[in-house]
Amino acid sequence: xNIDPNKLSKNLAKxxxxxxxxxxxxxxxxxxxxxxxxxxxxxxxxxxxxxxxxSQEVSQILKYANEELIPIHIHGxxxxxxxxxxxKAKGIVLDTARMNEIKVFPERGYFEVGAGLHVAKARKAxxxxxxxxxxxxxxxxxxxxxxxxxxxxxxxxxxAALGKPGDYVLGLEAVLPTGEIVQTGxxxxxxxxxxxxxxxxxxxxxxLCVLTSIRMRLIPLPHLENIVAFYRSTDGILExxxxxxxxxxxxxxxxxxxxxxxxxVSFKAVxxxxxxxxxxxxxxxxxxxxxxxxKARDFLDFLKTGNPIEARLVKDDEEWDKIWSSRxxxxxxxxxxxxxxxxxxxxxxxxxxxxxxxxxxxxxxxESLKNSEFYSYGHIGAPTIHASAFFPTKDIPNExxxxxxxxxxxxxxxxxxxxxxxxxxxxxxxxxISFIKKKYLPSYYDxxxxxxxxxxxxxxxxxxxxxxxx
Amino acid sequence: MKGADSAKNTLLNEIIKCxxxxxxxxxxxxxxxxxxxxxxxxxxxxxxxxxxxxxxxDLDDSLVYSLYSCLQCKQCEIVCESKGQSLEICSIIQLGxxxxxxxxxxxxxxxxx
Amino acid sequence: xxxxxxxxxxxxxxxxxxxxxxxxPLGLKNTYWTDxxxxxxxxxxxxxxxxxxxxxxxxxxxxQTTDLISTFKPFLVMKGLKKVVRIxxxxxxxxxxxxxxxxxxxxxxxxxxxLKGIVAALKASGVDPAYLYEAEPYSGVLxxxxxxDENIGSYIxxxxxxxxxxxxxxxxxxDPHTAYMLKVxxxxxxxxxxxxxxxxxEILSENKDSLEKACDFIPREQFVIHDSCIMTRDLGIVxxxxxxxxxxxxxxxxxxxxxLNTVCCGGPIEYAFADLSxxxxxIRIKELYGVTKNIVVNCPxxxxxxxxxxxxxxxxxxDMGELFFEALKNQSESIQ
Numbered sequence: 001x002n003i004d005p006n007k008l009s010k011n012l013a014k015x016x017x018x019x020x021x022x023x024x025x026x027x028x029x030x031x032x033x034x035x036x037x038x039x040x041x042x043x044x045x046x047x048x049x050x051x052x053x054x055s056q057e058v059s060q061i062l063k064y065a066n067e068e069l070i071p072i073h074i075h076g077x078x079x080x081x082x083x084x085x086x087x088k089a090k091g092i093v094l095d096t097a098r099m100n101e102i103k104v105f106p107e108r109g110y111f112e113v114g115a116g117l118h119v120a121k122a123r124k125a126x127x128x129x130x131x132x133x134x135x136x137x138x139x140x141x142x143x144x145x146x147x148x149x150x151x152x153x154x155x156x157x158x159x160a161a162l163g164k165p166g167d168y169v170l171g172l173e174a175v176l177p178t179g180e181i182v183q184t185g186x187x188x189x190x191x192x193x194x195x196x197x198x199x200x201x202x203x204x205x206x207x208l209c210v211l212t213s214i215r216m217r218l219i220p221l222p223h224l225e226n227i228v229a230f231y232r233s234t235d236g237i238l239e240x241x242x243x244x245x246x247x248x249x250x251x252x253x254x255x256x257x258x259x260x261x262x263x264x265v266s267f268k269a270v271x272x273x274x275x276x277x278x279x280x281x282x283x284x285x286x287x288x289x290x291x292x293x294x295k296a297r298d299f300l301d302f303l304k305t306g307n308p309i310e311a312r313l314v315k316d317d318e319e320w321d322k323i324w325s326s327r328x329x330x331x332x333x334x335x336x337x338x339x340x341x342x343x344x345x346x347x348x349x350x351x352x353x354x355x356x357x358x359x360x361x362x363x364x365x366x367e368s369l370k371n372s373e374f375y376s377y378g379h380i381g382a383p384t385i386h387a388s389a390f391f392p393t394k395d396i397p398n399e400x401x402x403x404x405x406x407x408x409x410x411x412x413x414x415x416x417x418x419x420x421x422x423x424x425x426x427x428x429x430x431x432x433i434s435f436i437k438k439k440y441l442p443s444y445y446d447x448x449x450x451x452x453x454x455x456x457x458x459x460x461x462x463x464x465x466x467x468x469x470x
Numbered sequence: 471m472k473g474a475d476s477a478k479n480t481l482l483n484e485i486i487k488c489x490x491x492x493x494x495x496x497x498x499x500x501x502x503x504x505x506x507x508x509x510x511x512x513x514x515x516x517x518x519x520x521x522x523x524x525x526x527x528d529l530d531d532s533l534v535y536s537l538y539s540c541l542q543c544k545q546c547e548i549v550c551e552s553k554g555q556s557l558e559i560c561s562i563i564q565l566g567x568x569x570x571x572x573x574x575x576x577x578x579x580x581x582x583x
Numbered sequence: 584x585x586x587x588x589x590x591x592x593x594x595x596x597x598x599x600x601x602x603x604x605x606x607x608p609l610g611l612k613n614t615y616w617t618d619x620x621x622x623x624x625x626x627x628x629x630x631x632x633x634x635x636x637x638x639x640x641x642x643x644x645x646x647q648t649t650d651l652i653s654t655f656k657p658f659l660v661m662k663g664l665k666k667v668v669r670i671x672x673x674x675x676x677x678x679x680x681x682x683x684x685x686x687x688x689x690x691x692x693x694x695x696x697x698l699k700g701i702v703a704a705l706k707a708s709g710v711d712p713a714y715l716y717e718a719e720p721y722s723g724v725l726x727x728x729x730x731x732d733e734n735i736g737s738y739i740x741x742x743x744x745x746x747x748x749x750x751x752x753x754x755x756x757x758d759p760h761t762a763y764m765l766k767v768x769x770x771x772x773x774x775x776x777x778x779x780x781x782x783x784x785e786i787l788s789e790n791k792d793s794l795e796k797a798c799d800f801i802p803r804e805q806f807v808i809h810d811s812c813i814m815t816r817d818l819g820i821v822x823x824x825x826x827x828x829x830x831x832x833x834x835x836x837x838x839x840x841x842x843l844n845t846v847c848c849g850g851p852i853e854y855a856f857a858d859l860s861x862x863x864x865x866i867r868i869k870e871l872y873g874v875t876k877n878i879v880v881n882c883p884x885x886x887x888x889x890x891x892x893x894x895x896x897x898x899x900x901x902d903m904g905e906l907f908f909e910a911l912k913n914q915s916e917s918i919q
Contacts, residue, residue: 022507025527025530025532026509026514026518026530026532027508029521033517035489037489040526078492095508097506097507100506120496139493141493141549142492142495269554325552329553331554332491332555335489335555336487336556
């Protein structure tokens with residue numbers, strides 16, 4: 001395909017204005033790069049970055065792309081952990097950042113938000129209405145609402161307590177790959193039953209549409225009480241999670257943990273004394289203050305039956321902020337001096353302990369590069385095991401990095417298959433294609449391809465992600 | 471060119487610590503003022519500088535605009551530190567400028583360092 | 584973005600040439616930086632000196648030059664740009680410069696008032712600094728920021744030697760950029776750097792009581808503080824600003840992003856990227872006047888960048904020095 005960048009720039013400028021089209025190499029590079037640790041190559045670099053402000057502009061861009069058969073890669077925040085953000089075929093990057101308005105309608109019980117608004121900014125806007133944004137990615141400073149709904153990520157939240165962002169979506173404004181603008185869902189407080197298009201587009205990972213605006217329910221901010229618990233080993237925490245589900249103890253909104261090694265690194269990094277053993281952090285939520293206190297007391301009693309070293313409520317906000325940040329930033333404290341390669345394992349809850357130990361063994365016995373260290377931390381109560389390989393150096397060749405990601409991904413996904421899980425946070429395309437092919441059989445993948453072809457006959461949107469290209 | 475070489479290596483060794491988490495992007499005043507163009511951020515500037523030093527990018531108008539529009543206000547460093555990476559972003563950009571300013575001032579068209 | 588390379592190359596060349604020719608970043612020949620001190624009879628020698636690095640005094644001439652460039656905007660093609668910058672330079676070489684740019688005269692007055700106010704406040708706190716008058720050098724901060732590394736080392740040594748020659752042991756900087764240069768950067772280039780450097784706010788906050796006694800008016804207005812980013816994040820001077828204001832009877836209001844989270848006014852890139860700089864300052868000014876219409880700054884660059892909204896939005900943007908000036912004139916009315 002021979003693209004004349006100047007002609008492309010002129011045609012796109014007719015749609016969005018010339019100040020919103022970029023054909024210079026630095027801009028292409030900055031938008032193409034994602035968090036994957038290997039360098040950007042020429043085939044990742046788009047011919048242009050285009051920045052529409054409305055669904056009408058998106059529609060015209062997609063129509064043009066279909067006419068010229070130029071791939072479009074959708075850019076929200078670029079923070080996908082399975083490589084969805086990096087373009088895999090030269091084309092145009094569509095940046096959603098200018099679609100960032102949020103309108104709150106208290107009398108209607110919902111709000112509408114542009115897909116490109118950063119989650120932290122959306123949360124701040126809703127705070128003013130004492131309303132909850134049910135989206136909790138760790139990357140919220142830069143993650144977009146559109147990306148969060150397109151992947152339908154539970155991220156930090158425990159599904160049993162909150163559900164997924166998509167559960168709160170009443171309707172969408174989206175542009176189909178061939179350029180049609182669709183409005184889906186409802187403006188009522190009752191979501192449609194039956195075969196309704198919203199369900200097909202939520203979680204569609206940028207393959208079936210470009211989300212431009214999302215309508216979500218307004219729900220009140222819950223009361224929160226925070227608990228920290230120290231167990232002699234990670235096993236103690238794993239057992240509590242399994243028991244929690246077995247006994248149907250109401251799950252906390254957040255149930256995080258740091259394993260023995262990670263806890264020492266992260267606690268010291270925030271200026272706290274290194275703890276003995278593994279650490280669990282929980283936020284209990286309730287719509288009523290009294291209910292919250294009772295729930296927290298009950299949960300604390302429940303934790304204590306598991307023989308912790310210590311388990312207590314943390315009433316002081318400053319102390320909680322510190323403890324919480326040791327968990328939320330632990331990845332960075334580890335990344336800082338080396339390289340890590342993570343995984344997302346969500347086993348059947350009664351198999352949590354077995355899965356954890358098998359994951360640890362996989363990480364400690366990688367073939368692509370020897371001598372990895374094992375760290376584990378994350379939303380263990382959800383349950384998710386983010387087992388991570390850690391190498392104390394950044395000096396690893398690009399090809400080895402790719403091999404490591406592949407190996408960690410494939411081997412840990414075997415545990416998802418073995419123990420009945422499917423992940424919950426990062427999506428199912430990109431680096432996870434080989435997994436879903438194995439888990440759900442080839443006919444499932446063929447069905448996805450059929451669906452993709454039905455809506456995107458020219459394979460314009462996010463080409464390469466459904467194929468599983470790196 | 472010994473000084474330039476060691477500066478180049480220092481820069482590459484420092485910038486590799488940036489893992490492109492993009493948390494600094496929203497904090498930058500130039501990003502807010504440009505309606506959210508990612509080159510106008512610490513992440514954008516560091517990666518542009520890195521790929522310039524690696525020879526992938528040229529010292530063109532876009533790159534000069536990116537590197538010399540940094541306000542040196544350190545707002546990004548506050549976020550980077552709170553997220554555990556603690557890159558000395560302003561010093562890196564300032565060192566990058568010192569490598570490039572000599573070239574620009576002399577009007578050299580060769581971009582390679 | 585277009586022609587950024589040509590623009591920056593030209594700016595770097597001009598800066599380097601100006602400094603080499605005259606020791607002044609604007610290349611101005613007349614000693615414009617001493618006008619404010621006429622009649623003050625500050626001692627010309629002393630172990631403790633006030634160091635302005637000409638920052639406040641430069642403001643009206645910068646305004647004059649950028650004003651000139653903006654009138655040529657429609658003609659900004661490659662040749663035109665270079666021509667305009669050369670015209671600006673020729674202007675800079677003239678002995679007498681008529682400040683024709685709108686607002687340039689006002690800025691000159693504000694700058695002079697600020698410096699006079701700072702001196703008055705220091706005196707009220709019991710500190711009597713000397714001032715080098717014509718001998719006062721420029722700190723070289725622009726050379727450093729823009730990475731003109733080849734030149735900055737020798738420049739810093741020259742300034743240091745000059746200060747030593749005048750017997751200077753302690754420097755009181757009147758703006759954060761100068762304080763940063765002399766406190767943090769100079770020691771990187773001078774082994775055994777032995778000059779004590781403080782920003783005037785540090786000294787005033789150490790002597791709050793004497794300052795409070797000397798002021799006998801309390802303004803009726805409320806003021807919102809815009810912290811300079813260098814002041815807070817580079818120098819760590821945060822509470823001193825509040826303390827000193829309270830000794831003037833002012834309880835400063837805080838804007839949305841304040842103290843260590845203050846947002847840049849956009850000033851540092853105004854010389855090259857005026858459009859972007861303006862958008863940055865527009866965002867910040869909105870945050871500020873959302874609190875109140877009276878804004879206080881503690882940096883001359885913030886002053887010039889934000890005060891251009893005074894007429895447009897009906898605001899008042901004052902330097903802390905201007906507040907001292909009024910407070911120590913023994914006025915009992917509010918600031919006119």
